């Protein structure tokens with residue numbers, strides 16, 4: 001039996017149900033009428049939401065323009081400024097003294113920043129960006145730790161109509177270089193370093209390396225300046241004329257800066273994500289539609305009462321969750337939120353619960369991997385803290401197994417807090433499937449229903465609805481406001497990746513398998529392509545394979561995502577060595593270890609394989625396709641499935657004895 005089948009059977013046994021309490025439902029911002037309004041007139045519903053939630057400098061008269069699918073335009077004749085919506089708008093409404101960011105550094109330092117203060121900082125920074133020659137349409141790479149300047153940088157870039165490309169601080173110099181090159185960034189905003197696990201982890205050196213001549217690429221040519229925030233106070237090299245200290249220019253800059261309106265489809269950001277090929281895709285999002293769905297979902301899915309809630313999303317700004325649910329959604333809604341710099345286990349495993357207790361967090365949004373990690377450490381740790389302020393819990397990034405869901409509700413949510421399991425993607429820009437906490441009777445393990453205004457289906461390979469009780473592929477059947485507008489510089493790849501599979505029906509194919517239960521609720525079953533999900537982070541098998549074969553020892557490599565109790569999936573690689581390498585190197589004892597480090601250096605620590613097996617051959621079909629399914633069986637310690645299509649049926653037993661011998 002395959003892993004998928006095991007989990008389906010298991011999920012079908014899940015019968016526990018949790019309706020909202022009457023008190024919660026009575027005070028909730030979202031009621032069942034949202035579905036009714038959206039069903040009656042989907043586009044009219046989004047127009048209404050957009051007008052209600054955002055400030056438009058020039059009101060729009062058009063809603064959706066789908067004349068040239070799959071290239072959508074939303075609210076195309078309207079104009080707005082995204083940063084104005086997240087900042088000045090609240091100050092002008094009299095909420096300037098409300099705290100926007102409750103920031104805590106890993107060493108324990110703290111900053112409380114009001115909306116008025118954040119607006120002031122962003123205006124100054126926008127003036128600095130203009131001085132550095134950044135204007136509408138220019139690309140700015142951001143490589144920063146979780147500090148307030150990261151939020152300010154994204155907003156300042158948006159304010160001047162430029163496009164940010166945030167690169168997660170855990171990515172290597174190589175990954176940084178390829179993303180900077182692909183976007184043609186003119187400016188990089190970074191820090192000397194940030195705090196992680198009790199030490200300063202340097203960032204600027206990776207930027208220096210990325211911009212220097214490396215791997216025969218020559219010196220990077222588009223970047224003119226590097227703006228550096230001082231955070232880690234670690235020693236760094238300095239390139240005169242190119243590098244600029246943030247603290248030497250921003251506080252001195254004028255705090256007068258009028259936010260100009262830009263058209264609704266003005267690009268807001270590019271965010272690179274892994275696909276099925278080796279090259280990361282630059283997912284492009286624009287302004288008006290994105291901000292509408294970000295604000296709408298943030299308000300209704302988390303039941304946000306901005307005047308009283310303290311919200312905390314633990315995602316890093318380097319991921320889409322950090323973009324939509326740390327920066328744009330919460331700030332457009334005028335929320336007060338926690339921003340925490342470090343890791344959950346520093347200086348000890350209760351750090352996150354301390355943060356919740358200290359700031360009185362009411363809404364908490366995190367990933368199943370983190371929850372499973374806490375389960376392993378034991379309930380005593382959270383139970384030693386006062387978590388009674390919590391009233392809504394969210395989950396994102398990967399399927400949450402019913403055990404983890406129940407633990408989350410019981411131990412973190414005191415047995416009464418609603419849980420929203422939110423399904424979405426970098427490409428969808430905002431939440432697509434989720435319960436509404438005051439409306440939906442929740443089911444542990446199921447993300448359940450599309451949010452109001454979103455049309456989804458589960459279909460078979462033929463594109464036909466599978467019907468309740470059946471599994472298939474998740475598709476989005478109608479364009480939505482925060483949908484990606486393309487892949488940066490590659491419109492063909494955009495069509496091919498997401499729209500070709502169901503071109504006849506005009507459906508967006510998400511890459512996920514799903515099942516509809518007897519009530520028609522959606523259960524996500526994981527990716528059906530070669531994208532892995534490790535700790536809620538997307539990794540491409542092809543990208544890691546190409547990194548492995550770039551090593552002098554490796555002739556061929558196959559990578560699979562194997563089930564892992566904590567991280568959901570883990571990277572397991574099989575490598576065949578070059579004859580020439582074997583002849584010239586007698587000792588290959590440490591090679592697997594070296595290769596793991598090699599991948600971490602090339603891509604980033606998150607891509608480091610959990611295991612690498614050196615094998616003499618890979619299982620291939622007669623037409624030469626690697627049978628990853630069999631390698632996954634071995635990696636997960638299962639009996640190997642059907643091998644009859646293999647060119648050489650002996651290969652698997654050799655591989656299996658090798659792997660079992662190692663365990």
Ligand code: WTA
Pocket residue numbers: 273319320321395396397398399400421422423424425426427447510511512524525526527533536537538
């Ligand atoms: C997976 C993260 C099950 C899914 C927001 C998707 C989920 C990929 C869930 C996108 C969930 C995300 N239940 N699976 N609630 N949320 N996924 O682009 O496979 O980093 O395709 O966006 O994560 O990952 P991405």
